[in-house]
Amino acid sequence: MNQTKLKILGHHRNKIHEGVEKLAEGGFDYGGALGNYRWTQDLLMSTWYQANKGKPPKSMEYKTGLSGGGFDKIHFKIDSELEYGTANADLSISLNKKSSGEKISIPLPVYGGGMSYGSVSLQVMLSRAMAAKELGTFTSTGEGGYPDELSEYKDNIITQVATGLFGVKEETIQRAKIVEIKYAQGAKPGLGGHLLGDKVTSNVAKMRESVPWVSLYSPFPFHSVYSVEDHKKHVDWLRTVNKKALISVKVSTPIDVDMVAVGSYYAGANIIQIDGSYGGTGAAPEIAKKNIAMPIEYAIPKVHKFLESEGVREEITIMASGGIRTAWDVAKAIALGADGCVIGTSELVALGCTHCGNCESGRGCPIGLTSTDEELSFLVDPSWGYKKIVNMYRSWEIQWKAILDYFSMKSITELRGRTDLMYHEDYGG
Amino acid sequence: MFKRYHIQAKEAPHAFKRPNKFSVKVHKTKFVPMIINDLAKAKNSSELSQTIKSRPCIYGVYGSLVGGMAPIEDKCRGCFRCVIENPGVVDVTINPEFEKAGDSYFRPNLVATIWEEASNGKVPVKGAGYRGPFAGPGFDGMWTDFSEIVRPTRDGIHGREFISTEVDIGRKNTVFNGRANNIKSIQLPIIFDTPIGIDAKVIKEAAKKTGLLAVVALRDLRGLEENVVPRASNGEIGKIDNGYRIIEMEVDSVEGYMEAKAALPGKIVIARVIANGNDAFIADLAKHADSIHLVHDFHGFELSKNPRFIIDSTIAAHEALVDAKIRDELSLIVGGGIAAAEHVPKTIICGADIVSIDIAALVALQCKFNGQATQTLPSLNKFRAEWGTQRLVNLLASWYDQLLEISGAMGMREIRRMRGELGRAMFYEDLETEVFEPIFGKRKTAEKLVAK
Numbered sequence: 001m002n003q004t005k006l007k008i009l010g011h012h013r014n015k016i017h018e019g020v021e022k023l024a025e026g027g028f029d030y031g032g033a034l035g036n037y038r039w040t041q042d043l044l045m046s047t048w049y050q051a052n053k054g055k056p057p058k059s060m061e062y063k064t065g066l067s068g069g070g071f072d073k074i075h076f077k078i079d080s081e082l083e084y085g086t087a088n089a090d091l092s093i094s095l096n097k098k099s100s101g102e103k104i105s106i107p108l109p110v111y112g113g114g115m116s117y118g119s120v121s122l123q124v125m126l127s128r129a130m131a132a133k134e135l136g137t138f139t140s141t142g143e144g145g146y147p148d149e150l151s152e153y154k155d156n157i158i159t160q161v162a163t164g165l166f167g168v169k170e171e172t173i174q175r176a177k178i179v180e181i182k183y184a185q186g187a188k189p190g191l192g193g194h195l196l197g198d199k200v201t202s203n204v205a206k207m208r209e210s211v212p213w214v215s216l217y218s219p220f221p222f223h224s225v226y227s228v229e230d231h232k233k234h235v236d237w238l239r240t241v242n243k244k245a246l247i248s249v250k251v252s253t254p255i256d257v258d259m260v261a262v263g264s265y266y267a268g269a270n271i272i273q274i275d276g277s278y279g280g281t282g283a284a285p286e287i288a289k290k291n292i293a294m295p296i297e298y299a300i301p302k303v304h305k306f307l308e309s310e311g312v313r314e315e316i317t318i319m320a321s322g323g324i325r326t327a328w329d330v331a332k333a334i335a336l337g338a339d340g341c342v343i344g345t346s347e348l349v350a351l352g353c354t355h356c357g358n359c360e361s362g363r364g365c366p367i368g369l370t371s372t373d374e375e376l377s378f379l380v381d382p383s384w385g386y387k388k389i390v391n392m393y394r395s396w397e398i399q400w401k402a403i404l405d406y407f408s409m410k411s412i413t414e415l416r417g418r419t420d421l422m423y424h425e426d427y428g429g
Numbered sequence: 430m431f432k433r434y435h436i437q438a439k440e441a442p443h444a445f446k447r448p449n450k451f452s453v454k455v456h457k458t459k460f461v462p463m464i465i466n467d468l469a470k471a472k473n474s475s476e477l478s479q480t481i482k483s484r485p486c487i488y489g490v491y492g493s494l495v496g497g498m499a500p501i502e503d504k505c506r507g508c509f510r511c512v513i514e515n516p517g518v519v520d521v522t523i524n525p526e527f528e529k530a531g532d533s534y535f536r537p538n539l540v541a542t543i544w545e546e547a548s549n550g551k552v553p554v555k556g557a558g559y560r561g562p563f564a565g566p567g568f569d570g571m572w573t574d575f576s577e578i579v580r581p582t583r584d585g586i587h588g589r590e591f592i593s594t595e596v597d598i599g600r601k602n603t604v605f606n607g608r609a610n611n612i613k614s615i616q617l618p619i620i621f622d623t624p625i626g627i628d629a630k631v632i633k634e635a636a637k638k639t640g641l642l643a644v645v646a647l648r649d650l651r652g653l654e655e656n657v658v659p660r661a662s663n664g665e666i667g668k669i670d671n672g673y674r675i676i677e678m679e680v681d682s683v684e685g686y687m688e689a690k691a692a693l694p695g696k697i698v699i700a701r702v703i704a705n706g707n708d709a710f711i712a713d714l715a716k717h718a719d720s721i722h723l724v725h726d727f728h729g730f731e732l733s734k735n736p737r738f739i740i741d742s743t744i745a746a747h748e749a750l751v752d753a754k755i756r757d758e759l760s761l762i763v764g765g766g767i768a769a770a771e772h773v774p775k776t777i778i779c780g781a782d783i784v785s786i787d788i789a790a791l792v793a794l795q796c797k798f799n800g801q802a803t804q805t806l807p808s809l810n811k812f813r814a815e816w817g818t819q820r821l822v823n824l825l826a827s828w829y830d831q832l833l834e835i836s837g838a839m840g841m842r843e844i845r846r847m848r849g850e851l852g853r854a855m856f857y858e859d860l861e862t863e864v865f866e867p868i869f870g871k872r873k874t875a876e877k878l879v880a881k
Contacts, residue, residue: 008480012485015513016514021518029524030520031523032522033451033452033509034507034521036560037559037560067562069857104785183578189838190576191838216709221578254577277559280557283554284555284556285553287835290559292573293573293574293575299866302864324543353557354508354509355557356507357560359557361553365508365509366486366488366510393653419869424868426861426874427871427872
């Protein structure tokens with residue numbers, strides 16, 4: 001790009017950065033055009049606010065959306081205003097509960113979910129990786145390879161191995177502290193992945209060893225896995241390549257999600273990530289997003305209780321994902337039985353995402369988040385973006401600590417499974 | 430030679446302008462100073478030119494020569510980039526004209542989706558996650574299962590390339606008795622149920638092009654026509670062309686059906702029954718009928734004092750046939766309220782072999798709603814027959830692909846196996862009871878979610 005072009009794009013980039021900050025101050029109403037039932041205008045703007053200020057806003061609804069169910073109807077039994085910023089508590093969780101293998105803890109109960117190179121830009125991946133390093137947590141490559149630019153952050157990056165094996169190399173598996181096997185994704189369970197041709201730029205194609213501008217399908221499922229025994233072989237294969245790595249298994253939420261979880265335990269996984277049906281994606285058939293698999297709010301207690309009844313709950317970490325939007329969603333997921341959560345969309349919202357759903361078409365996201373277009377990608381500056389993500393999580397930390405303090409807890413691990421601390425608007429009459 | 434079933438989609442753009450979902454308003458008094466300020470920053474003619482050409486929209490809303498002075502709001506996709514770049518200068522809101530489409534059941538988004546499917550025959554794909562309510566009435570309180578590892582087949586990319594969607598209409602022998610089955614196979618579990626009073630020309634043509642069937646009232650037919658199932662009352666039997674192999678008879682008693690069956694020897698006689706909650710009648714009728722077409726109102730409700738939604742009435746009818754031990758002997762066609770691709774597999778999971786579509790076809794043809802279309806029809810604009818046929822073919826192509834998506838995810842190799850597989854569906858009420866009641870206590874209000 002020539003200098004004039006760069007200057008003009010820089011002008012747009014600055015306006016986007018400033019605009020997100022201005023909108024986050026509130027006072028704007030777009031009559032339902034901005035946001036939706038799950039990500040309301042208030043949730044979007046309050047996330048932008050938190051990404052700017054590193055603390056929760058005073059005037060917006062930043063805890064729940066308006067979906068009329070699940071987390072939006074579940075609340076903690078808190079009958080007074082929480083005091084933010086004064087409490088202290090241990091927010092760390094362990095990602096390896098087994099007696100063997102490297103002990104890895106993260107200082108906050110979340111890490112970043114898989115977003116592939118191709119579905120998002122390198123700039124977004126860098127923003128997320130830099131944020132993960134700053135926070136001491138992880139972010140996942142998704143299925144699309146491991147760009148060299150990320151190797152500086154290798155201690156905070158999870159390598160994903162998914163069905164298309166795009167960009168998967170022994171070298172990148174060996175580089176990672178955690179290797180994630182993706183069996184299914186909540187937004188399109190049972191359907192595999194799809195990267196539309198417009199987003200398969202030369203660089204993306206090179207990384208994925210494919211042909212530029214030709215759509216890519218990641219098949220479903222692994223054609224080498226027919227059973228839980230095959231799944232175990234899969235885990236063993238990864239452990240052979242990288243003996244030290246923790247293994248995370250990402251599945252979605254079928255009727256028998258509890259059985260799937262225990263199968264993954266049997267296969268030797270350290271982490272089971274259950275990805276609910278309302279999770280994010282770069283592109284998915286609308287019919288899949290709405291209709292296939294169960295929302296995460298049902299899956300967490302099912303899995304938690306079943307693993308407890310099998311006597312193996314303390315040997316595996318449950319990470320919930322798929323529709324976790326706020327600090328409060330995370331806390332509720334933990335109280336329902338998860339150890340922690342995997343966050344995707346919220347990180348993009350922190351970078352200015354409006355949840356408009358135009359990620360998949362043409363050049364991709366108009367503000368360069370889910371885009372590989374050279375000009376659009378330029379609209380995200382990693383040195384700006386990582387601060388936004390860090391700030392959002394700093395705000396979330398303040399809220400988690402306040403919740404724990406209210407319940408006189410010293411550690412977030414004490415909150416796990418404490419459903420007695422919550423009520424549902426429709427129950428208990 | 431083997432020939433794979435395929436529906437050929439072709440662009441059939443909207444003949445009548447579709448109100449865009451979003452309205453764009455640029456506040457000129459703020460816009461003009463802003464643009465002057467932006468232009469003033471340009472240091473040379475090249476920068477000035479680039480600044481003028483560079484607009485905060487990649488979809489072309491500001492693509493006209495005068496840009497923000499005359500936004501082309503039909504191109505707006507609600508991304509809000511222009512608003513983010515210029516807060517207070519640009520407003521994007523929901524277009525009230527968009528909200529007027531449809532009725533309380535065929536909601537604006539459903540109408541927009543059908544129009545899109547009918548225009549290009551593709552599966553609607555979007556980015557980001559699901560944006561709707563957690564659950565809702567009727568079909569929106571039902572999720573389908575999927576399998577982490579089981580596939581219809583390991584061939585092809587996802588295995589769905591080999592899924593059979595073939596179904597049969599007619600009566601089958603479940604034990605060998607030397608008699609041939611009197612059945613007609615169709616390649617997709619969808620038929621058209623043409624509302625009376627509609628010019629059925631394009632519907633019949635679409636059925637022909639896709640190898641499916643269109644049920645059309647006898648009075649709207651001129652002699653023998655291909656891929657058509659005449660719908661008649663017992664009084665009209667004498668007027669039915671003998672060339673028709675399948676005939677749908679409007680019946681309200683077993684005797685009435687038996688009379689029609691006797692008068693139509695060798696034919697596949699479908700009993701058209703108004704859904705009214707009489708499951709015992711369905712079970713009785715099923716002992717004799719070749720097939721039953723259970724018809725609800727256009728919003729999917731029974732026509733009775735306490736109407737059940739199509740989900741519940743289909744489950745009841747299916748279970749009545751299972752209890753009578755004759756479920757595999759005849760095909761159950763269910764219609765009324767099928768308004769989206771997802772309704773097809775969901776109705777089949779509830780127990781239907783085949784679904785019939787009515788108003789959805791009219792919506793694809795860009796009909797206009799004049800209030801609630803529960804039993805009365807929305808009005809249709811005039812259109813070219815070729816265009817109308819392609820719109821319906823496209824709709825079927827899109828729904829076919831979406832049926833394959835759901836079936837593939839479930840690991841179903843045949844659509845026949847999906848029928849009545851309630852164990853592969855999850856219902857809002859059931860999940861709430863199973864998961865939340867042990868945690869949060871009794872539900873305050875136990876009323877069922879129904880579509881109204």
